[in-house]
Amino acid sequence: MAAMLSHNTLCIIPNVSKYGRALINRHLSKKTHNLEWKENLQYALENHHELYLRPIRVVNSRLGTSFSGAPIEHRRLKLADKDAILQTQFSTVFSRGFEDLKSYLCNDHYDVLETTLWPLSALSVYLTELRKQEETLKEGFNKYAKNDIPEIYVAALLTNHLLSCLVYGNQYLISNDYRKKPPLCPCSNRDCGKYITYGQTGLGHAHIWYGRPDVVVMPKQKNNSYMVPLWYINELEQEEEEEDEMKDMHPLEIKVQSKFKHFASQVLSQAIIFAFYQSNVMKKRGITPLTTLLPSLVLTPSHYYIIMYDYKNDILLSSGHQDSSLWDDTEDFRFNLSAILHIWMVLNYNDFVPTLDPEVIHDFARSSNIHNILESQNLLGETEKISRKNSFVTINTNDDDDECVSIKDMKDYIKDPHKRKWY
């Protein structure tokens, strides 16, 4: 039996170990001396804005390229007999997360698995400090916007003051591919000054797709057995040009056409590779996965997008048809709390087990066409070799710079103890 803070009193929760109890008490009681976070949570649930995920079909793609060099021709999944758009709700896919939150708020005696309490403790701290985090991000973005904000600063600000806060243990790695690497969090908050953790985030297969997610977030309670890759896009660099690309679009799509198309290829290829990779990790550790539908996240300073790929049933879902705002549009730099809930559930997906209805899976299996594309090149079996590593050797018949995995200074390279002979 174990205890946790609820409505300012201790209530009894079964099945929590002594170790878990001590940590949860520390995190939920010290930092939640007022109930502001519960009010924020209740408000977020009562005013939840739905996010819609639509099935995507990959029509064509070149394989054996980096994520950023993977031209993926894709479109919404079409219906043969009706001109309609298919979609599913985020709250249906993550129904367990919403049920857990609602029952936590409604019941004095809250029966949850111990594992769910870890992400909940992270969320409680974040919602308690919400105003402070909003102010820090606002100041940070304003500061760097004046100097044409470099992407690494966006990545560091959002990682330190949003993403890593939403997982227990705050563990993350920012790709060491960035040329500029600020050693400390670049925010102006005097209490922060956190060291930034850089590392190798490389992921993929040389003959399929490969590359380095900008950041990976790793909830600590799982001993790093799972992670979530993130792609940061500094949308200030994106150009506003549309018009003639809209001619084949459904009228409903034109209304909500988003900026997503500018970076769709790289984030879709990354999401697909990540799902296969995570399956390999589980297999290697002898763990039966609770779900085969895995999420990836794309963030800009103002928007977020969620992609989910079911590697077993070959179903690809994306919220990329619309720009979902990180911020509440009616107020200056106040978070859209629905965005916080969505991102929190995505980062802790292993505890909230996103799933599709079995009948939906049955009807839409292989709808994304990825399995067919890989099979046509005898590469479906190779997905079992998708792994994390620093470089992906490709057989290049030309010297196309776009195919390079990384750029190194020659002087730095000769000092590298692991260097290979050039050829």
Ligand SMILES: [Zn+2]
């Ligand atoms: Zn900071």
